Amino acid sequence: MSRKWASCSTAGTLSFNDELLDLPRELGDYVIVHELLHFSVPNHGKLWKSLMRAHLGDWEALASRLPGIRQAVPPRLRSARSSSTG
Numbered sequence: 001m002s003r004k005w006a007s008c009s010t011a012g013t014l015s016f017n018d019e020l021l022d023l024p025r026e027l028g029d030y031v032i033v034h035e036l037l038h039f040s041v042p043n044h045g046k047l048w049k050s051l052m053r054a055h056l057g058d059w060e061a062l063a064s065r066l067p068g069i070r071q072a073v074p075p076r077l078r079s080a081r082s083s084s085t086g
């Protein structure tokens with residue numbers, strides 16, 4: 001299953017999932033830089049990758065941490081998020 005951390009509309013509007021705020025700072029940066037680069041590079045080609053590296057360094061290591069990030073969020077944060085009574 002893939003999560004949608006952010007989206008970019010054709011009108012040039014970026015939207016971010018507020019769960020990004022629960023992520024470690026460097027992973028939030030990864031998602032944001034990823035999307036911002038799509039304004040100038042619409043794909044994940046060679047240019048996009050080299051820009052990612054210029055901004056984030058070892059971005060592939062960050063990317064590999066994202067799919068499992070749900071398990072990394074402390075349970076108390078998850079239950080706070082899922083409560084709609086507050």
Ligand SMILES: [Zn+2]
Nearest residue numbers: 034038043044
């Ligand atoms: Zn992308």
